[in-house]
Amino acid sequence: MFLATRELKHSKWRFAMIGMILVLISWLVFILAGLGNGLSTLSAATFKNMDAEYVAYEEGSRHSMSRSVISENLVEDLKASGDVNDAAAMGSHVAVVLKEGVEDDSEKIDVSILGVEPGSFLEPAVVAGKPLTQGDNYQVTVNSSLKDKGIEIGDTLEIEGFNETLEIIGFVEGETFNHLPSIFIDLEHWRAIHFAAPGSDMGVEAPVNAIMLQGDGIEQDKLANALDGIEVATKKEAINGIPGYKEENGTIMMMLGFLLVISAFVIGVFFYVLTLQKANQFGVMKAIGASNGFLAKAIISQITLLAIISIGIGIILTYGTAAILPAGMPFALDSTLVFSYAIILLVVSVLSSLVSVRRITKIDPLQAIGRVE
Amino acid sequence: MSGIQFKNVTKYYQDGAGTKLTVLDNVSLTVQPGELVAVIGPSGSGKSTFLSIAGALLQASSGEVIINNTNLTQLSSKQVSKLRLDEIGFIVQTSNLVPYLNVLDQLLVVKKMKGKITAADKAFAKDLLKGVGLEGKLKKYPEHLSGGERQRTAIARAFMNNPDIILADEPTASLDSKRAFEVVELIADFVKTRNKAAIMVTHDERMFSYCDRVYHINDGKLKLVEK
């Protein structure tokens, strides 16, 4: 630290420049990470929230809810097979709804209508109102984001192209699916909505889209073979099967990866060039007794200090940006995410300094003794 | 026995074609504590090579170099840098101060290499700097010092760890004659009062009066010069 801080102070502008680059890179990294997090929440929150480890689909549906139709009767068969602790069926349906009494078409809301068995582990807890019951009515619990659209408990929603209305009895939180807010309904009524067109159930008895399974270490192939016409995916595979999820996530991860590599190079090269410039100086210090460790510590602590300050400023800027982003933007920063990317950036910076450290160990103290000048 | 001892030291460089250039040929020499020895010789005669071997920066091709009872041939690189830190003070060229350290820190960094800087170290550094007439410039950076002031800082730095051996390579090269005398006088004074064994490479014959002995190096041989 002795050398590190003194040099930082003495060559403020030089280090301010590289610090600025690091600030901008970390700012961008945090924004992208927040965006990626926001998008994946929007796309798969309901799947991520659910307390299940595996998902059974129709054979050949390639882990997609929308391609899969199986019978709810399989739930009992699945529960009976060895490793499965519990199972619950689920159906999804994309719809456009409009609050009853509102005429303005611009108030229409796209939603995911999800059918679940009331009381099963798939039904999320309500934060307001009542949970679902096995009833005769089209009663639903909806994601709390619909409050922003002026929807309250007791309101009814018209579904486009369907002549029954939904009665809102409760709110759930953080439930989105397929980039749309989730609406939960009992399976019986979900079926009525989803398979409204005659014959669209393809003759399957009590059709659902998928059955979620609880149980650790289920042997996917064995289970799929034991029962006719199903395939079994892990929750992770199921999430990747949500349309657009893999692509979105992949793009953002790739950008983040590139940014980290770029920052490693920028910092690495900057300090390497600086080290080359200072070769003679390091030689002198070695001649008067500095060990490699002493000089390496100086450079590593310098980079660490610079990185911590820059990343810190980057974090402040990111929260500043988050505060002014429009509310509807899929941007979700949580402190663990910010913290983990901050650590990654720091580690990348420090690792990039190792080239310079290697260079230092090779500098010959002979340089100090009036020979090489 | 403390001081510097060269026993039949030979140093040759091998170039790419495989021809040998013998720079030091069977050199033997002893410098006792309290002695200041000058080494002169034409350019390319091997003065810097000789000093580098004495300072454990370069390995002799054959023969033994003993610094303060430590035989340099048997040391690991870590031990060598520790030896340089503890036992040897180098006075190198003007440009060789660390540009971003002020005069006081130039000295303190030597202590820092060993670990912590104590209040006693600070007092000692100030004392040394007072000895070279720099007590008023403790907070100045090298870029704001004159050539002579920089050289005097380098001298004070060489004494910072209280080493037993002082090695100086052309300490007066970039100074005018008035400054040159001052600097050599300082070194001589330090060597005598603090009982160091010192070798100084110089081109300047006027400095011989400060030295106990003068050696001339030519064709790899070290010869005592009668003053």
Ligand SMILES: Nc1ncnc2c1ncn2[C@@H]1O[C@H](COP(=O)(O)OP(=O)(O)OP(=O)(O)O)[C@@H](O)[C@H]1O
């Ligand atoms: N690494 C090396 N490889 C090969 N030859 C070298 C090497 N270093 C020095 N020499 C040669 O060894 C000889 C002695 O070099 P040295 O630097 O010791 O001379 P010097 O007496 O200090 O000269 P000057 O007064 O010009 O500084 C020179 O002929 C030089 O070319």
Ligand SMILES: [Mg+2]
């Ligand atoms: Mg020389």
